Structure formats: structure tokens, C-alpha cells
Amino acid sequence: MIKITEQASIHRSLETKTIEEITLLINQEDATVAYAIKNALTQINALISNIVEHLKNGGRLFYLGAGSGGRLSVLDVIELPTTFGIEKGIVNTILAGGVEHLVEAREEMEDNYMEGWDRLQAEKVSSKDIVIGISASGTTPFVLGALEVCREYKITTGCIVSNPNSPIAAVANFPVEVITGPEFITGSTRMKCGTAQKMLFDMISTTTMIQLGRVEDNQMVNVLLINDKITDRAVKMLMNKTGLTDYNEAKKILLEHGSVKLAADYLR
Structure with missing residues (x-):
């Protein structure tokens, strides 16, 4: 396979450029990421459909990754x-x-072929679950080994990679190949690949949660009331949905029921 992610940047002599020149070039490169994702929407939709199916049937979703992609998935989760x-x-x-060890960047662990599967076993992964491998290169041993064993045990897998025809995509049931091209700094896949991964995590989780009924209209009706800002937002959401005009009454009902969804259902 050809590792496009490792190909030389088209931008040369970066150390001679001004701040203004560098930021403009990075912005121009970043602007291509959304188009790369658009080209993969068919693959993305197939993956999301299967995530929704597994979660509706009582399964779990496991992201499996190393480096920037793995850490970005933690933020989404x-x-x-x-x-x-x-x-x-x-x-x-x-x-x-x-x-x-999230903040320690233990990059050497990505070369451990069996650790990913061992960690999945510790979580009692089963055929009810779905496992998504994250690897910009499409070759990370930590991810590849786990997906290969998942295949043996008939555990559904997907992947997010940034090179075509990779070993990880070949073993995944639902591969997503977002080809973002050479990086601004050669091989620095925390840049465009990382941007694409963050956009994909947002797209996958948001679409999945909508499909699971966790959103009504365009609102987070199941948001947890963990601080004053979110509680205030939820009170106003409840008032808007139900026609309540007294803020304090709406807040009292909201706190009694624990979510906008449950409070609105009660008032109906």
C-alpha cells in the first residue's frame, strides 16, 4: 500500500515563512478536510447504521486507537x-x-499487536458489541491485531483510516477511508488527519444519539443537569417546549424529574 499520510508536504522552507503565510497555508489545507469526509459519506453512513443497530440491541461501542486519533476519541466519549x-x-x-495515561502520549504502546485485544477481553467484549479501530496510517499493530481477533470471534468491526487499501481497512467489516493527503508538516498526522478524526467522531456520535432518540427537534432534552449553566439552559428549554412562563416553577419541575425529556412528558 502507498502511505499518502507519509508523503512529503507540498510546502517547502517553512522556517523562512512569516506567521501570516504559515497560518494562511494551514487554513487552506484544513479547508480540504470536509471535502475528504464528503467523499466517504457512503462508508460513514454504513458504519453509523451498524452502530445504531448494535446499541439498540443492547451492545456497546468501543473505539480502539493510539496516538492523536485515540486521544481524540477519548474526548468524544x-x-x-x-x-x-x-x-x-x-x-x-x-x-x-x-x-x-492519556496525557503521557505513550506512543510506543501502539506497536503491541495483542494489547488491544487483551484490553477488549478485559471489558468482556462480545458479538453484541461493535469495535472501531482508529489509525491514520491504517497499519497500527495495536489496532490491526485487535480487529483481526475480533473477526475470528465474529465481533463486528469498523475503522477510520487515512490511507487507501490499508491492512486495517481490509480486515474491518465497515471501513471508513478519509483520504486527507500529505500533511502540512510531513507525516504530522495530528493535523489534517486529526481534524478529520474529530469531525468524524462528532458526526458518528451525534447522528447515533439522534437515531437513538436522545435528541428532540434540535435540543439536548436528556442533558445531565451537572452545573448552573446547563440547568439554566434546560429550564429555558423546558419553558419553550411546554409553554411554562414561570422560571422558578419550571426549574422546580425540571429538578424533580431530572431531565427536560421527563419533565416535559410529565407536564403533557
């Missing part, structure tokens, strides 16, 4: 219980080196 009111453990990340 952290947000979901608060934003959509889902139980912790429904969407998870298996990070090379462990989520507890």
Missing part, C-alpha cells in the same frame, strides 16, 4: 453521558497505554 444522558460504558475508548 467523555462528553456523551452529559450531553445525551446515556449511561457510562455504552460508548468507550480502548487507548494504547491506557486512558489513565
Whole structure:
């Protein structure tokens, strides 16, 4: 396979450029990412459809990754219980080196071929679940080894990669190949590949949660009331949905029921 992600940047002599020149060039490169994702929408839709199916049937989603992509998946997973009111453990990340070492960037762990599968086993992964490997190169041993064993056990897999015809895409049931091209700094896949991965995590989790009924209209009706800002937002949401005009009454009902969804259902 050809590793496009490792090909030389088209931008030369970066150390001679001004701040204004550098930021303009980076912005121009970043503008291509959304188009690369658009080209992969058919693959993305197939993957999301299968995630929704597995979660509706009581399964879990596991992101499996190393480096920038793995760490970005952690950020997405952290947000979901608060934003959509889902139980912790429904969407998870298996990070090379462990989520507890998130800020240490233990990049050497991505070369461990069996660690990913061992970590999935510790979570009692089964055929009810779906596992998505994240690898810009499409060759990361930590991801590849786990997906290959998942295949043996008939566990559904997907992947997010940035090179065509990669080993990881070949073993995944639902591959997503977002080809973002050479990076601004040669091989620095935290840049365009990382931007694409963040956009994909947003797209996958948001679409999945909508399909699971965790959003009504365009609102987070199941948001957890964890601080004053979110509670205030939820009170106003409840008032807008139900016609209540007294803020304090709406807040009292909201807090009694724990979410906009449950409070609105009660008032109906």
C-alpha cells in the first residue's frame, strides 16, 4: 500500500515563512478536510447504521486507537453521558497505554499487536458489541491485531483510516477511508488527519444519539443537569417546549424529574 499520510508536504522552507503565510497555508489545507469526509459519506453512513443497530440491541461501542486519533476519541466519549444522558460504558475508548495515561502520549504502546485485544477481553467484549479501530496510517499493530481477533470471534468491526487499501481497512467489516493527503508538516498526522478524526467522531456520535432518540427537534432534552449553566439552559428549554412562563416553577419541575425529556412528558 502507498502511505499518502507519509508523503512529503507540498510546502517547502517553512522556517523562512512569516506567521501570516504559515497560518494562511494551514487554513487552506484544513479547508480540504470536509471535502475528504464528503467523499466517504457512503462508508460513514454504513458504519453509523451498524452502530445504531448494535446499541439498540443492547451492545456497546468501543473505539480502539493510539496516538492523536485515540486521544481524540477519548474526548468524544467523555462528553456523551452529559450531553445525551446515556449511561457510562455504552460508548468507550480502548487507548494504547491506557486512558489513565492519556496525557503521557505513550506512543510506543501502539506497536503491541495483542494489547488491544487483551484490553477488549478485559471489558468482556462480545458479538453484541461493535469495535472501531482508529489509525491514520491504517497499519497500527495495536489496532490491526485487535480487529483481526475480533473477526475470528465474529465481533463486528469498523475503522477510520487515512490511507487507501490499508491492512486495517481490509480486515474491518465497515471501513471508513478519509483520504486527507500529505500533511502540512510531513507525516504530522495530528493535523489534517486529526481534524478529520474529530469531525468524524462528532458526526458518528451525534447522528447515533439522534437515531437513538436522545435528541428532540434540535435540543439536548436528556442533558445531565451537572452545573448552573446547563440547568439554566434546560429550564429555558423546558419553558419553550411546554409553554411554562414561570422560571422558578419550571426549574422546580425540571429538578424533580431530572431531565427536560421527563419533565416535559410529565407536564403533557
